Amino acid sequence: MTNTYKNVYIKDTFxxxxxxxxxxxxASYIDKLYKKDLxxxxxxxxxxxxxxxxxxxxxxxxxxxxxxxxxxxxISGDLQNQIAASDYAMRNFDIPFLGIFNACSxxxxxxxxxxxxxxxxxxxxxxxxxxxxxxxxxxxFRNPTEYGAPKPKTATFTSTGSASIMLTNEKTNIxxxxxxxxxxxxMGIKDVNNMGAIMAPAAADTIYRHLQNLNRNPLYYDLILTxxxxxxxxxxxIKYMKKQYKMDISKNYNDCGVMLYDREKQPVFxxxxxxxxxxxVNFAYIYKKMLNKEIKRVLIVxxxxxxxxxxxxxxxTVPAISHAIGLEVVE
Amino acid sequence: MTNTYKNVYIKDTFxxxxxxxxxxxxASYIDKLYKKDLxxxxxxxxxxxxxxxxxxxxxxxxxxxxxxxxxxxxISGDLQNQIAASDYAMRNFDIPFLGIFNACSxxxxxxxxxxxxxxxxxxxxxxxxxxxxxxxxxxxFRNPTEYGAPKPKTATFTSTGSASIMLTNEKTNIxxxxxxxxxxxxMGIKDVNNMGAIMAPAAADTIYRHLQNLNRNPLYYDLILTxxxxxxxxxxxIKYMKKQYKMDISKNYNDCGVMLYDREKQPVFxxxxxxxxxxxVNFAYIYKKMLNKEIKRVLIVxxxxxxxxxxxxxxxTVPAISHAIGLEVVE
Numbered sequence: 080m081t082n083t084y085k086n087v088y089i090k091d092t093f094x095x096x097x098x099x100x101x102x103x104x105x106a107s108y109i110d111k112l113y114k115k116d117l118x119x120x121x122x123x124x125x126x127x128x129x130x131x132x133x134x135x136x137x138x139x140x141x142x143x144x145x146x147x148x149x150x151x152x153x154i155s156g157d158l159q160n161q162i163a164a165s166d167y168a169m170r171n172f173d174i175p176f177l178g179i180f181n182a183c184s185x186x187x188x189x190x191x192x193x194x195x196x197x198x199x200x201x202x203x204x205x206x207x208x209x210x211x212x213x214x215x216x217x218x219x220f221r222n223p224t225e226y227g228a229p230k231p232k233t234a235t236f237t238s239t240g241s242a243s244i245m246l247t248n249e250k251t252n253i254x255x256x257x258x259x260x261x262x263x264x265x266m267g268i269k270d271v272n273n274m275g276a277i278m279a280p281a282a283a284d285t286i287y288r289h290l291q292n293l294n295r296n297p298l299y300y301d302l303i304l305t306x307x308x309x310x311x312x313x314x315x316x317i318k319y320m321k322k323q324y325k326m327d328i329s330k331n332y333n334d335c336g337v338m339l340y341d342r343e344k345q346p347v348f349x350x351x352x353x354x355x356x357x358x359x360v361n362f363a364y365i366y367k368k369m370l371n372k373e374i375k376r377v378l379i380v381x382x383x384x385x386x387x388x389x390x391x392x393x394x395x396t397v398p399a400i401s402h403a404i405g406l407e408v409v410e
Numbered sequence: 411m412t413n414t415y416k417n418v419y420i421k422d423t424f425x426x427x428x429x430x431x432x433x434x435x436x437a438s439y440i441d442k443l444y445k446k447d448l449x450x451x452x453x454x455x456x457x458x459x460x461x462x463x464x465x466x467x468x469x470x471x472x473x474x475x476x477x478x479x480x481x482x483x484x485i486s487g488d489l490q491n492q493i494a495a496s497d498y499a500m501r502n503f504d505i506p507f508l509g510i511f512n513a514c515s516x517x518x519x520x521x522x523x524x525x526x527x528x529x530x531x532x533x534x535x536x537x538x539x540x541x542x543x544x545x546x547x548x549x550x551f552r553n554p555t556e557y558g559a560p561k562p563k564t565a566t567f568t569s570t571g572s573a574s575i576m577l578t579n580e581k582t583n584i585x586x587x588x589x590x591x592x593x594x595x596x597m598g599i600k601d602v603n604n605m606g607a608i609m610a611p612a613a614a615d616t617i618y619r620h621l622q623n624l625n626r627n628p629l630y631y632d633l634i635l636t637x638x639x640x641x642x643x644x645x646x647x648i649k650y651m652k653k654q655y656k657m658d659i660s661k662n663y664n665d666c667g668v669m670l671y672d673r674e675k676q677p678v679f680x681x682x683x684x685x686x687x688x689x690x691v692n693f694a695y696i697y698k699k700m701l702n703k704e705i706k707r708v709l710i711v712x713x714x715x716x717x718x719x720x721x722x723x724x725x726x727t728v729p730a731i732s733h734a735i736g737l738e739v740v741e
Contacts, residue, residue, distance in 0.1 A: 080482045080506040082532050123724055151411045152591055160491040162511050163718035166594065170729050175411040175591035177519055178511045178716070178731075180493050188508055192523055199530010201413050260483055260506035263497065385509070387494035393454055398501050400509075 097239030182383030211353030275312020428570030542684030606643020
């Protein structure tokens with residue numbers, strides 16, 4: 080499902096990073112950094128994530144100076160079971176809520192729903208938000224970090240932080256120009272420490288369909304930016320696009336998981352992951368580069384491995400999905 | 411966020427029930443029943459639920475005779491962590507997918523997203539689907555049934571089954587007329603065996619806002635039908651609406667959790683729950699009653715307790731949400 084838009088704009092964004100994000104190369108673009116520890120003053124990591132998400136939404140509302148009554152809906156999701164960070168953060172807002180889950184592609188999933196609501200004149204102002212927390216994810220999806228389980232170089236590092244964006248029908252300098260909703264792709268991989276390989280074919284499928292449906296070639300965009308494939312997944316995507324679709328994306332392609340950290344100095348293995356990884360890069364760095372007109376057309380393609388520990392324990396493979404959103408500077 | 415629609419119709423539905431649903435008073439309205447056991451021929455309950463959900467979608471597609479290429483998107487969610495039943499069911503369909511989660515209000519959440527897409531001319535045909543499985547939920551949210559933990563009479567019984575609905579812009583005999591997206595309401599209750607009390611205020615808030623925003627009184631509808639409050643929650647809602655909003659809904663109100671089973675004969679405590687409980691009642695029984703014009707205007711209000719075991723272990727209360735959809739027979 081590919082749509083184009085004429086009336087959907089970015090009002091503003093708000094981004095928050097944690098300890099590792101504050102030591103990465105994009106730190107100066109992030110609105111607020113928690114540099115002390117991963118508790119953020121809360122008693123548990125789960126509650127820390129709720130605090131981060133609540134703050135990203137409330138600070139965005141304050142920054143945009145739009146009243147609660149004028150915000151039609153908040154669309155949010157996260158990696159906690161039952162998207163608990165979103166559910167509990169939303170207790171703090173007297174605003175309608177839609178909960179979503181497509182793992183690390185949550186931010187583009189939400190932006191597509193919001194863009195369709197706005198373009199179709201069903202809503203005027205929608206907030207999309209997401210978060211992740213490294214130690215919540217380690218505990219829930221892998222092992223408690225205290226076990227000290229070793230990881231292969233293909234593993235990625237769940238980012239800590241929260242990010243929100245307000246989409247609106249009022250004209251601003253950056254518009255949402257197009258979107259493609261992705262399909263579930265499962266290449267039969269069971270290695271949960273190689274999410275980049277699991278997600279690359281889903282990203283490829285979505286990028287290819289987006290470009291085909293809009294009759295564009297990859298160079299239409301200044302930048303194509305996948306979610307969190309990491310170093311090895313990024314390489315797989317370039318090769319897979321070339322082999323499967325005869326499409327060369329190597330000239331204008333990068334991956335948020337590779338960009339958010341300094342892999343030489345930080346212990347992040349193949350790069351960052353988690354829904355906030357791509358949301359931090361897109362809503363902080365890319366958004367500001369676009370405001371300065373340094374980048375004019377970007378296709379962001381957050382990628383999600385819809386990984387269920389229960390299903391993997393039952394010998395199942397890991398499916399993936401990816402949704403694309405095209406952002407353009409209004410000339 | 412309340413919307414009205416002029417161009418959104420129900421194309422068809424498909425519903426599947428399990429053992430207990432096949433012994434309930436609405437069994438004859440359900441399209442397919444698995445009467446043997448709760449495994450449905452699969453090796454685990456989780457895989458049984460994936461099978462149920464896959465079948466509800468594939469049978470609906472077959473019944474409507476619409477090609478995959480003409481289905482814009484499937485919107486689905488369920489109670490498994492990471493909405494795994496939906497993720498894995500969607501591997502079987504080469505159709506775009508949006509994953510959603512608002513616990514037992516998933517079906518109305520999905521119908522609102524789909525209705526907004528169709529009314530806004532962003533999509534033509536959307537499938538909304540959900541499922542739940544009693545023993546998956548018992549294991550994940552409570553105790554393995556083998557423990558034989560006793561339950562109080564206010565507990566509800568998670569329904570087993572799957573249900574799907576296709577919404578379309580082509581005129582049919584039943585239209586989606588209006589919707590209201592709900593807000594997260596938390597009344598400070600921690601008793602996870604009294605979800606009816608937890609959810610009733612969320613249902614009340616959504617029903618009240620829906621009627622207020624559309625300038626209607628409760629009797630505009632032939633029937634107002636909450637999701638799965640159960641016997642005690644139903645009673646709380648009637649009293650709460652009267653006290654809080656001076657609104658009497660007692661004349662035309664019922665609850666899907668009370669309707670799906672025979673509480674006198676079946677071991678369901680206060681009634682049914684799980685996202686498929688209200689979806690089975692609405693997509694099977696209500697849909698067929700509307701096709702026969704026995705009921706002409708219904709406000710369905712699926713209710714979700716966004717219950718996270720992790721948060722409750724951390725001494726948190728349980729928030730709730732509810733989304734309303736108005737269905738009307740086309741005269």
